[in-house]
Ligand SMILES: NC(=O)C1=CN([C@@H]2O[C@H](COP(=O)(O)OP(=O)(O)OC[C@H]3O[C@@H](n4cnc5c(N)ncnc54)[C@H](OP(=O)(O)O)[C@@H]3O)[C@@H](O)[C@H]2O)C=CC1
């Protein structure tokens with residue numbers, strides 16, 4: 295494309311471009327009119343002057359794809375900036391997989407993948423989509439746990455926004471610095487990162503990882519995602535004393551200060567990007583913010599609600615195998631925090647749908663925290679979120695250890711959301727196997743080091759009869775001549791579909807019915823052969839098609855609740871809705887093709903002049 299065409303192109307581009315975004319147009323025009331590598335429209339004036347350069351380059355990194363044909367490189371003005379060969383996707387993938395394999399440890403692999411995402415975003419997502427089972431454990435749990443623990447040590451570039459408590463009063467203005475239009479953000483204050491405790495702003499790895507899954511699993515465009523970390527101080531003294539720590543060295547703000555900050559944040563985000571979906575993640579006490587914002591903003595809490603939905607999905611399929619009726623279920627939850635209570639509440643709703651009254655359903659649950667079984671007469675002041683499940687039928691007796699609780703309750707279900715690795719000892723697992731034909735044992739704490747037991751132990755000590763799902767992945771096992779696949783009860787099966795469903799339906803709120811629908815849709819996404827294999831969760835390699843099913847379920851629930859604003863979707867039958875969702879998903883395999891089509895179309899316009 296010659297420079298003399300620039301004026302003609304400028305006239306042409308006053309019209310909307312045929313296929314790709316105006317972003318592409320701005321790259322093209324700016325790259326032709328000047329030699330600067332400008333990417334995004336300038337932000338409004340604000341107190342911070344410039345964009346972080348690495349963020350900008352991350353968002354334009356697709357332009358340096360070695361799969362682009364020569365004419366596309368010329369169009370993008372990247373000709374000569376990449377090696378001459380025009381590569382197939384297969385060759386690119388081969389190199390990436392080789393490089394990954396040659397890295398000795400998980401964190402090196404994590405760093406390589408971060409680099410790849412920042413230098414060729416479409417290739418990163420092609421690689422991830424084609425190897426989701428192998429790569430998810432590197433960019434998400436368990437490796438993301440270590441990445442967060444070492445974030446300050448390993449830091450090389452910004453990958454999202456950091457907002458500090460000292461920025462209060464200016465959040466609206468600072469948010470204008472983000473150079474892209476955002477459809478979804480994942481926000482954390484780092485105060486409970488997986489089961490690893492308060493990691494302060496080092497928790498940024500979680501929004502980055504979750505949003506990468508949003509793109510890979512639900513096809514939300516990478517540049518429409520905003521990883522957001524709130525620097526509200528940290529209770530982690532070791533971090534505050536670490537010379538490399540990149541956050542404020544102050545103690546955690548008070549609950550009142552946090553609320554004021556979040557009020558301003560929520561208003562600022564929605565003012566800049568009306569309709570933005572806001573996912574809360576890994577806050578130490580997320581109940582107040584969920585309560586406060588769920589009816590006012592398009593937001594949800596992944597640890598309470600997403601986890602509840604994903605366990606609901608697997609549990610519905612587990613019950614079909616164990617055939618234990620709702621009325622006969624007795625569930626012991628080891629851990630009564632956001633995830634424990636979130637999951638228990640979701641299962642209460644399921645038991646009610648199975649015919650129990652709310653009180654009957656609630657009575658099927660015994661929750662255990664760091665002080666033992668939660669009862670009304672335990673003698674301590676219970677946190678608000680524990681009250682609903684607090685028992686009043688313990689006849690004055692207190693049960694302090696998990697073993698004691700198991701002997702008392704004789705459970706059919708044992709859930710682990712405690713952050714205590716190895717808490718389900720061989721004795722506990724064996725006891726569950728004595729009590730049940732098919733015990734449900736879900737060690738759901740993350741990362742793997744915090745899992746309450748391994749898949750191997752669960753199989754060994756139940757003689758292969760366990761219905762098992764863990765939060766972090768475990769390898770498959772050979773047992774009695776059969777290959778057994780562990781279930782992965784991780785909210786990654788549902789949050790991408792909850793987010794995409796909320797975006798596409800333009801939901802004003804994320805209702806409880808939408809959350810429930812996501813779990814229900816997940817349970818219905820199993821293929822006949824997966825049911826045949828007694829799986830509770832679909833093969834993770836199908837996560838993209840599963841996310842479409844979940845998204846459709848969420849959209850239908852939004853319509854039923856009347857919170858949708860994209861009314862056109864109401865008239866679509868299920869097939870049309872599925873196709874609509876699929877069409878709206880970013881596909882890293884066809885991105886390059888779109889640019890090629892654009893080049894062809896422009897060339898054809900020019901030839902007619
Ligand atoms: N699989 C998945 O998709 C998900 C997994 N998780 C995982 O679940 C775990 C918990 O998360 P979350 O609920 O948000 O965390 P919280 O900090 O909110 O809750 C942790 C709970 O575990 C209890 N606990 C801590 N130590 C012990 C102990 N020694 N014995 C018994 N109970 C104990 C705590 O007790 P107390 O209340 O007394 O402090 C608390 O009730 C994390 O590891 C997280 O990674 C979370 C979300 C999703």
Ligand SMILES: CC(=O)C(=O)O
Pocket residue numbers: 487488489576596597739740765784785786
């Ligand atoms: C999976 C997840 O959200 C967690 O462990 O916190």
Ligand SMILES: [Mg+2]
Pocket residue numbers: 488575576596597
């Ligand atoms: Mg979480």
